[in-house]
Amino acid sequence: MLVDSHCHLEFPDFAGELDDLITRAAGAGVGAMLTIGTRLAKALQPLDIANNYDNIFTTIGTHPHNAGEEQNVTVQDIIELTRPKKVVGIGESGLDYYYDNSPRDIQKQVFRTHIEAARETGLPLVIHTRDADEDMARILSEEMAKGAFGGVLHCFSSGQALADKALELGLYLSFSGILTFKTADKIRQVAKNAPQNKILVETDAPYLAPVPKRGKRNEPAFVAHTASVLAEVRAVSYDTICALTSANFFTLFNRAKMPEEAV
Ligand SMILES: [Zn+2]
Ligand SMILES: [Zn+2]
Secondary structure (H helix, E strand, C coil): CEEEEEECCCCHHHCCCHHHHHHHHHHCCEEEEEECCCCHHHCHHHHHHHHHCCCEEEEECCCHHHCCCCCCCCHHHHHHHCCCCCEEEEEEEEEECCCCCCCHHHHHHHHHHHHHHHHHHCCCEEEEEECCHHHHHHHHHHHHHHCCCCEEECCCCCCHHHHHHHHHCCCEEEECHHHHCCCCHHHHHHHHHCCHHHEEECCCECCCCCCCCCCCCCCHHHHHHHHHHHHHHHCCCHHHHHHHHHHHHHHHCCCCCCHHHCC
């Protein structure tokens, strides 16, 4: 079984198609999905989807693009929203200096608030980071020194130094369709060398479809293409990568229980 550890199923791109999309995912061996929150104000949308399907889980958080809109969010606001059982993590939150859709100091402040909520709840943090390696490494180190929290750098597209820092701090790395892109040698190098108990796969659907679907709308079934490249890069079998990344997912997101294990 494979797990798509990061997708956005409530986006309008998938409206009216969820049943078909989940059937196609199952056909590709994708047994579970984590649909990610991007705005606390709209946290109920992904939660509704998670509540409708046994094998879909969700997170709640403020994406750095939306940090400006939700700059007054408190740790308590976040913690309140994590009560439903299907909420298994916090995020996505972080820094995006590529688009700079929100002012950088507000992105940092909102990110630190999410870290504190992750620390207090013990729920893992889904971290978005783009073109912000130095600030990200510094904030993660400073915050980890205040008290431990778990999490994953999703859609890993940063440099080796940030990968090393994240791994040193006990965080996971999740690889998206970018891993399959011709120009992504540096990311494949990071994926090759990361410890086997720290790697996840994801689509980030509807974005970033992997080769051979590049340029099309992405969907959870396509995570199989990324897993296949990850297996090649690490010189292990496809089945090994599936087993490994799924086990890692359920270790990190330990509140996510598949129906057969649900008590
Ligand atoms: Zn992201
Ligand atoms: Zn995302």
